[in-house]
Amino acid sequence: MYNSQNTSILVKWIYQFSKYYISCNSFISLMTFKDLNIISMKDFSRETIDHILNTAEKLEPVARGVEKSDILDGKVLSLLFFEPSTRTRMSFETAMIRLGGRVLNLGSVEASSIAKGESLADTIRVVEGYSDAIVLRHPKEGSAQMASELVSVPIINAGDGAGHHPTQTFLDLYTIRRESHLDGVKIALAGDLKYGRTVHSLCYALSLYGAEITLVSPKELRLPDEIIYDLKKRNIKVTQTDSIEEAIRDIEVLYVTRIQKERFPDPAEYNKVASSLLITPQLLEKADPKLKVMHPLPRINEIDPRVDDTDHACYFNQSFYGVPVRMALLALVMGVLE
Ligand code: NCD
Numbered sequence: 001m002y003n004s005q006n007t008s009i010l011v012k013w014i015y016q017f018s019k020y021y022i023s024c025n026s027f028i029s030l031m032t033f034k035d036l037n038i039i040s041m042k043d044f045s046r047e048t049i050d051h052i053l054n055t056a057e058k059l060e061p062v063a064r065g066v067e068k069s070d071i072l073d074g075k076v077l078s079l080l081f082f083e084p085s086t087r088t089r090m091s092f093e094t095a096m097i098r099l100g101g102r103v104l105n106l107g108s109v110e111a112s113s114i115a116k117g118e119s120l121a122d123t124i125r126v127v128e129g130y131s132d133a134i135v136l137r138h139p140k141e142g143s144a145q146m147a148s149e150l151v152s153v154p155i156i157n158a159g160d161g162a163g164h165h166p167t168q169t170f171l172d173l174y175t176i177r178r179e180s181h182l183d184g185v186k187i188a189l190a191g192d193l194k195y196g197r198t199v200h201s202l203c204y205a206l207s208l209y210g211a212e213i214t215l216v217s218p219k220e221l222r223l224p225d226e227i228i229y230d231l232k233k234r235n236i237k238v239t240q241t242d243s244i245e246e247a248i249r250d251i252e253v254l255y256v257t258r259i260q261k262e263r264f265p266d267p268a269e270y271n272k273v274a275s276s277l278l279i280t281p282q283l284l285e286k287a288d289p290k291l292k293v294m295h296p297l298p299r300i301n302e303i304d305p306r307v308d309d310t311d312h313a314c315y316f317n318q319s320f321y322g323v324p325v326r327m328a329l330l331a332l333v334m335g336v337l338e
Helices: 002-025 046-063 087-098 122-130 145-149 166-179 195-207 225-233 243-251 267-273 303-310 313-331
Strands: 074-083 102-105 132-138 155-160 186-190 212-216 237-241 251-256 292-294
Touching: 046 087, 046 166, 046 195, 046 313, 074 122, 087 102, 087 132, 087 155, 087 313, 102 225, 122 132, 132 145, 145 155, 155 166, 166 195, 166 292, 166 313, 186 195, 186 243, 195 225, 212 243, 225 237, 243 267, 292 313
Parallel strands: 074 102, 074 132, 132 155, 186 212, 186 251, 212 237, 251 292
Antiparallel strands: none
């Protein structure tokens, strides 16, 4: 027997199913960005990624403030950050502001009802009513996926624990394309490959571009086996080493990551590996002069500040590219660009 409650559950179920259907890799077509959740790079085809990067390129003059746009006039983006953030949060805000939209920020967890014990699920359902899209960063893996199953507005995963960080990957790919080249790029990923969500997401995307990947980390911080398995299944050449000196000679991009102190269950384990990587100008003398050094930032002590003055350093450009890339993602999921 149908009553209005049953009907609304049915409608919601059909809606969720269609969102799931759309977000399955091979089903994302260039026409279906509106309302798309951005949860994991595993969901994106190369064609879709290229379209997002091309859109970002067109928006770059707006990101730089050289051109004006108000395509997101009247739109509201909510930012829910349950972990610290500078670049991701502020570049989403900048992206919205530069396109004429508004931002609502949950602010500190202590100042919100979370401090009274409200669940993430309830918070997300409430914030849905205020927003055209929600950006979520949360320490729990799978939280963005869970949120996307509760609401109808698009959820953008800005990092779920050690899981994924897809919008960082879009900007990383944009940087590689802009400052080096993407197709068949020879890249080393160095640092904390176990807990670093940026490298997890990046690996999946690089596999679509036939990259040759060298993984550089101490044994304790190796890339999870299931990701290596997935890369090999996609016929990607993956090499593992713990020697940065060995890896540096034959690569075009070096992607350095911070050791993710907050994710170590045992502080003693962190101390063992805390200083296992240091990129110096001397080390870079052994590299191709065109080698680009990237880092999602914040850096702690992985890159000597003297590297900043070399042509290798591109991490500050990389953090700026977060603005045009996030503009593109917002305009696409809010349905104002196709
Ligand atoms: C990264 C993150 O939060 O995963 N930062 C970022 O978003 N730019 C990397 C890190 O915290 O080490």
